Amino acid sequence: MAHDERPFTISVADAELEFLQKKLALSRVPDELEGADWDYGVPLADVKRLLLRWQNGYDWRAAEAEINKIPQFTRQIEVEGFGKLDVHYVHQRSTVENAIPLLFIHGWPGHFLEVRKLLPLFTTASPDHPSFHVVALSLPGFGFSDAPTKRGFNGAKYAETCNKLMLALGYDEYVVQGGDWGSFIARILASKYGHQSVKAFHTNFPNVREPPSLWTHPRQFFAHLITPYSAAERVGLERTQWFVAQGRGYFHEQSTQPQTLGYALADSPVALLAWIYEKLVRWTDAYPWEDDEVLTWISVYWFSRSGPAASLRIYYETIAANEYSAILPTSTIPCGLSFFPKELTIPPKTWARTIGNVVYESRHQSGGHFAAHEKPEELAADIRAMFGKGGPAFGVVSGRAGYD
């Protein structure tokens, strides 16, 4: 229904900008142990430098204007049991009429802007690779979408929201790409709507934390038994080990007491900066973050429609609904995996293949969790290879093969 859609421009009120500056002017930072570096968390020097820049030099209006070059919209999506949510999304069509509709789903602490560098790569026309019509939403509770006001907005609800958005845009069949929560939601989309509206999915976050079991994945079970881990896989397991032992404090808090933490993220821009920046650095592969780039990222959270506290609830709701630790239901639709060495959970291939009907794999020498932001060329190349002519998922969407 075209008339339901409204073009969207980010326009943070002057009052909000002034309020943020007032808070920054009053910030109080802690001390730090000598030589702490990154051992105890975000180094003080980083926070001080970013804080200073945020107060003096960082230009939100300029960043906002850049973001507004991306075609954005909002529309109301009815989600069963939750009424209508106003959902914000990027929608960029390719000039290729038969481009493949692709839904890009972010995670936490990500947001819709993670699609930014991929957009030109996906939508551009070429005889040598397929093109995509790209939709990248702000998940409910994030960015410029509404947050649900009732409890229970779990993975299934996120999937429902995504599917309804794509259908509302006239994409009766589409493919999905996601990392972090986007990976989780992509997998739920596949299992709920696979072969109906959802025709294939790709993820750069093959989040499998256990070896294949004999009963559910006998083929992978035996492959796993007899295949030694490669050097890369052993390194991957160590990275996973690090994450589980050292890097999951945020997960435990967010999945059990999101409101308590929420007070910190809502009230203190410094708290929000540190909490998210820690992940931007630790979860990437030496990505050369620029201060303004970081501040734009954090600002999207600070100025988000529902506030930063709402973004944490997905951890609580999915755990409370037992969706997270249970083995996710799979689908037979084609699935593609990209492995980046500094991802958080890097399973050996035999484990990862239990995600679904894995028809495409690609292993990279560098890159981390925020692949779309760190390695857009590589990620785009993977997806083109998966869906392009001669690729294992070519033509999954009827009448939209990605070429004119």
Next chain:
Amino acid sequence: MGDSEQPFTLSVSDAELEALQRKLELARLPDEVDGAGWDYGVPLADVKRLLARWQNGFDWRAAEATVNKLPQFTRQVEVEGFGELNIHYVHQKSTVKNAIPLLFVHGWPGHFLEVEKLLPLLTAASPDHPSFHVVALSLPCFGFSDAPAKPGFNGAKYVETCNNLMLALGYNEYVVQGGDWGSFIARRLASTYGNQSVKAFHTNFPNVQVPPSLWKNPQQFFAHAVTPYTAAERAGIERTQWFLTKGCGYSHEQKTQPQTLGYALADSPVALLAWIYEKLVQWTDGYPWEDDEVLTWISVYWFSKPGPAASVRIYYETVVSNEHPKIPTSTIPCGLSFFPKEIIVPPKTWARTIGNVVFESEHQSGGHFAAHEKPEELAADVRAMFGKGGPAFGVVSGRVGYD
């Protein structure tokens, strides 16, 4: 070496009070899911109410004056590898000359003021119960003590600080009482200095999370094998389950990324309030917190000498030093008090692996902050353990607690 003891008066500057008020005026609160109750963390209504009170009505100067009724001091304490730390402590002697020297050790998110209600009970003179000279320090990184500037200040260093303090006060032999980190420190004081300066300890936090092993504690192992759990013990196991699955998020963050969390606690009084208040409520047994009582508690953290971020480092340091979960034991007498809403409530056979348990007391109510919630009961337990006819009577030479 001169005595560096100085009397201490808490006196937060006007500038600090104003800075806090300016921050409170600019507080920005999140929304809340409908009907959240306590399921998602601290309810918004509680935070709003406390915030409003903090801005208007809560009188820090009055609270400060009450705190200053406690006899407080500071002195320099040398800690190997860390130089001298200025340590803040309450020191109240009993009128009973031969009172038993007792070191009270707080935890997180506790502080030295947890001893407040115990002081009159422990120091009072009576023929019917023993008396104590009480020392309650602010642990390094907490309250009005220094924080060390270098990494590595682990449990062993906390223990050394406590022992050096007691020795500096002239207490060559003493007993220890502690909950939370105070329990961890008491147990390590026992294993490091047991039968030397440390003669006995009591804890209301019997933190044992595994059943007795055949090899280490054969007696408890067999007792455990044949003794069914009581109803209270089964309830305790459920309480422990709740804590380990729902209540440990703070601990996971604090032991891995204390600095990251520290930015929140240092910058936002609302963040600090929520982070700590959650524990004050969830870890106690229906304790009727008054708003000003909560705000005083939080303010001690906000106005603390090293700042609130330093207080969470103990989690990190003890983990990287591999001081968990095994705490070495000692043969000195040990007493346990069980409160049903403690956060780890092991069955008795498990708890007895803590050490040479000579005293046990089981309560029908009370939680983690026993000294604050149940001072009469806790004092009664400590008196029973150390009094005439008690299992730890006379452990400190020449200071049996009676004149």
